[in-house]
Amino acid sequence: MADSTEAKGGFDLMGQFVIKPIKAVEGTPFEFFTNSALFMVLTVAVITLLMIIFTMNARVVPGRTQTLSEIIYDFGFGLVSDIMGKHGRPFLPFVLSIFLFVFVANIWGMMPYSFTVMSHVALTAFMAVVIFGMVIFIGVRRHGLKWFSLFAPSGVPGWLLPFMIFIEVLSFFVRPLTHSLRLFANMTAGHIVLKVIGTFASFTLIGGIALLPALIAISALEFLVAYLQAYIFALLAAVYLADAVELHH
């Protein structure tokens, strides 16, 4: 896709999302190590290294770096306990890991010449389906078959109940779809907009100078989106898991 559009002299908007083996392993048996895999490894490495370094000299009175790690932890704790209450504490590591993975991967994607891992629906759909499966598994394990009363809201008149159950089941099963597509669509669309404006700016010098404020503004917006979409992804994971933990009806 990338070569054909470049050859025709058009814009290559989707070229930045092409998955290909990184240069160092081309032609070797390690060709499965693509640029996507590289940036996933980098993401996990950054999170792990920072967390290890931050908490290396853990003290009761935290230092500067330890405070930062505690702020991250408090953020996750606030998110989980707001949504799930005290039953949500076992899920804190899971939700916080998801947030950090998506957030750091998105920030890596904002670096020039990098690859946006979350711009592929395969990865986001996998994460969403894992969360969806966890909700069903944990729900049935905790509450048995009573858990399926989730689909029958209480206080609904009898003649309306079949319709309500139909709608509830439908909205339950489209969750992984919207959960994954939101992250994927936001990251892809944002990077395409950046590329479009960047291409326009690169045509002429005056155009470049004129579009510089717009480029800076859109880049700043993209950093905001990177954070916001990671937050929403983790938040929705917590909301969905709350259904499995506690039966409201």
Next chain:
Amino acid sequence: MTLEMFKALGAGLATMGFIGAGIGLGTIFGNYFQAVSRNPASQDKFQTWLFVGFALTEALGIFALLIAFMIMFVI
């Protein structure tokens, strides 16, 4: 008119679903700001659910985007 042109036209029309999502998001954020400006102490309480509502409303727009993608690349 070729099939490709109709596909592009259909995908463009399918994104009109975002009109509804836009109206919904405007309502959500507008009401959130109204609530917070009337009672600033309630900001923390509403913020989490603001984003849940934002995500659920945006989901409907994403369905429209999905249809557009399907028209363009799948069918």
